[in-house]
Every structure is written in structure tokens, then in C-alpha cells.
Amino acid sequence: MKKDWFVEWFNTDEYLNVYKHRNESDAECHIRFLLSKINLTPKASILDLACGSGRHSILLSKLGFNVTGVDLSERLLTEAKNSAEKENLKIEFIQSDIREFSSEKKFDLIVNLFTSFGYFETDKENFLLFQKAYSLLNPNGYFVLDYFNKNHxxxxxxxxxxxxxxxxxxxxxxxxxxxxxxxxxxxxxxxxxxxxxxxIKLYESNFLILKLKEFGFEIINLFGDFLGNEFDEISSPRFIALCKKNN
Ligand SMILES: C[S@@+](CC[C@H](N)C(=O)[O-])C[C@H]1O[C@@H](n2cnc3c(N)ncnc32)[C@H](O)[C@@H]1O
Structure with a gap:
């Protein structure tokens, strides 16, 4: 196994072809669901961490939110920037490795969607996402982790x-x-x-819950899919954690 597989794979033209079903309407379903569960002010600032081609960022920006997208892949960021430009949307897209990303700006919502977690070799590197998300949130801000359910x-x-x-x-x-x-x-x-x-590293849901709490998050809801079904250890395809930074 090539170590940094994610550097190569997400920078190909083929990624968007292999995952063509992960399109705008799929993203719309995610965003509609998440926004029905989270109370944001109309001009809230949102960070799409591992934004890929920007399918969620674009929708959020269209809704009037102040959106920043971060991703490592130049290829996918070019796609994202082109889509934003076509729609006349002002989104800040930043090329960065999650492990190194920092920002003076703080956010009201940070999302990490469609299994963009668990890529690294060590737990320390993988859980940097939780640490970064916590430190980049405003007080009372939300973090959404959308990962698979290991058991399922x-x-x-x-x-x-x-x-x-x-x-x-x-x-x-x-x-x-x-x-x-x-x-x-x-x-x-x-x-x-x-x-x-x-x-991708397989993490037990209980371990993820423990880690989210360890990094300071309160877990508001755990969903097992984007239809709003509660997370079930056995039958849920996804592990969608809706977390809050208190204070
Ligand atoms: C499965 S895709 C999901 C993209 C997007 N969230 C979506 O739903 O379409 C994973 C994304 O993580 C990005 N990524 C992988 N490793 C990364 C890293 N170390 N730092 C920042 N982004 C990374 C990839 O470039 C890719 O865009």
C-alpha cells in the first residue's frame, strides 16, 4: 500500500468519475438535513474541511453563508473554484493539508463530510481533525463528522x-x-x-464518541444516515456525529 495514497488519488481526473454519484443532489440532501438540525444565523461562517470539488461549499454559499473550503487536492480545488466562479459565488478555497491547517478566522460550523477522516497511518494524525475543528470553532459552534459505521x-x-x-x-x-x-x-x-x-482506518463508534468528548465536544445527536435515523451500531451505514463546542 502506497503510504500517501490520498495525495495521488484525489488529484486524478478519475476520482470524480468513480464517485460520480456523489454529486450535487447527494450534497443537497446532506446540507438540507444538517441545516434542519443546526441553528445558524444567516451570515454564519462555515468551514468545509476536506471540501473536495466543493459540492457542499457551493450549496452553503448559495444559501448566503460565509464559506471557506479547505482541501489538499489542487485538481479538486480547481473544480471547486470553477464552479463557484460560474455561479458568481464568493467562497474562499484554500489548499492545505488538514494536519497543517490553521486560521485566524473562527467558524460557527465545521463539516467533514463523506468519509474524509481516517486516512493517515497514526491515530495521532487522524485525530488532529478533532483538535483542529475544536480550536477553529467559535463558542457554541458546531462540528459535523460524517464517517462510515465500522460494524456495518x-x-x-x-x-x-x-x-x-x-x-x-x-x-x-x-x-x-x-x-x-x-x-x-x-x-x-x-x-x-x-x-x-x-x-481508511476503521474506528469503532464508541471510540470515536470517546475521542470527540476527550477533545471537548458535546455530542448533540448521532445519526445513522442523512434521512435522520438515529445511529444504530449494527444497522446504520453511517456514523454522523453532530457535536457542539460549549463556551
Ligand atoms: C472522499 S473525498 C470527500 C470530499 C468532499 N467532502 C465531498 O463530500 O465531496 C475526501 C477529500 O479529502 C481530501 N483530503 C485527503 N487528504 C487530505 C489531507 N491530508 N488534507 C486535506 N484534505 C485532504 C481529498 O483531496 C478529498 O477531496
Whole structure:
């Protein structure tokens, strides 16, 4: 497994193709749900931490919020900036590694959406997200972590899947090794094949809850999906923690 798989994979043209179902309407469902659970003032400042192509940032900005998006991928940030420009939206997009990001500005809501957590080798590096989020929030600000549910993933892992059209074949192989879910993505175009990897640390929900509290958060709600179902250890596909920084 290549160590910094996330540097390479998210900077390819292929990422948006493989995850094309993670589109604007999917993002709209997330944002509508989250905003129904959180009380924000109309001009609240929001940080989309690991914003990718900006699908959530754009929607939040359209709603009038003051949005900052941070991501490591130059490729995805270019996508995000182009979309914002097309819509005439003023969003600050910053290229940074989450582990190194700092800002004078504080936020009323910080979101980390669609499994943008657990990429690093060590727990120390992974939990820097919680530390950063806490320190970058205004008092009474909210943090949303949208991660998978380890138990559900382990029981429902699809070892192999394949999709194709006249232009490409995408093969995805998944396995769990050493408490990480590893994915090998092979993309074949015009007879040329390229291989990419994903590798995400599997954290138990109870451990995440403990860690969120340890970093100072109050957990307001735990959801198991974006339909609003409560988190269930066995059956929930997602672990969506809605947290608050008190004081
Ligand atoms: C699964 S994508 C999710 C993107 C976005 N939140 C969404 O829902 O479309 C994960 C994102 O994390 C970003 N990322 C990966 N490692 C990062 C790092 N070390 N620092 C900042 N961003 C990182 C990737 O570039 C990618 O955009």
C-alpha cells in the first residue's frame, strides 16, 4: 500500500468519475438535513474541511453563508473554484493539508463530510481533525463528522465490483486488513490500465464518541444516515456525529 495514497488519488481526473454519484443532489440532501438540525444565523461562517470539488461549499454559499473550503487536492480545488466562479459565488478555497491547517478566522460550523477522516497511518494524525475543528470553532459552534459505521461496513463489504461503458472499465477490490479498509481501483481506458488505492482506518463508534468528548465536544445527536435515523451500531451505514463546542 502506497503510504500517501490520498495525495495521488484525489488529484486524478478519475476520482470524480468513480464517485460520480456523489454529486450535487447527494450534497443537497446532506446540507438540507444538517441545516434542519443546526441553528445558524444567516451570515454564519462555515468551514468545509476536506471540501473536495466543493459540492457542499457551493450549496452553503448559495444559501448566503460565509464559506471557506479547505482541501489538499489542487485538481479538486480547481473544480471547486470553477464552479463557484460560474455561479458568481464568493467562497474562499484554500489548499492545505488538514494536519497543517490553521486560521485566524473562527467558524460557527465545521463539516467533514463523506468519509474524509481516517486516512493517515497514526491515530495521532487522524485525530488532529478533532483538535483542529475544536480550536477553529467559535463558542457554541458546531462540528459535523460524517464517517462510515465500522460494524456495518465489516458485515456488508463488497469484495469486488465492476462497472463499464464504451470508454472505460472500473474494477474495485476491497478488503479489510489490520483495521483498515483498503480499496484497489483499476481503471482501464483504451487498453491502458491504471491502479489507485484507498486505505481508511476503521474506528469503532464508541471510540470515536470517546475521542470527540476527550477533545471537548458535546455530542448533540448521532445519526445513522442523512434521512435522520438515529445511529444504530449494527444497522446504520453511517456514523454522523453532530457535536457542539460549549463556551
Ligand atoms: C472522499 S473525498 C470527500 C470530499 C468532499 N467532502 C465531498 O463530500 O465531496 C475526501 C477529500 O479529502 C481530501 N483530503 C485527503 N487528504 C487530505 C489531507 N491530508 N488534507 C486535506 N484534505 C485532504 C481529498 O483531496 C478529498 O477531496
Amino acid at each position: 461496513l465489516e458485515k456488508n463489504l463488497i469484495g469486488y465490483s465492476e462497472e463499464s461503458n464504451e470508454n472505460y472499465i472500473i474494477k474495485q477490490e476491497r478488503e479489510i486488513v489490520d483495521q483498515r479498509v483498503n480499496k484497489k481501483i483499476t481503471i482501464i481506458r483504451n487498453g491502458n490500465s491504471k491502479v489507485y488505492f484507498e486505505s
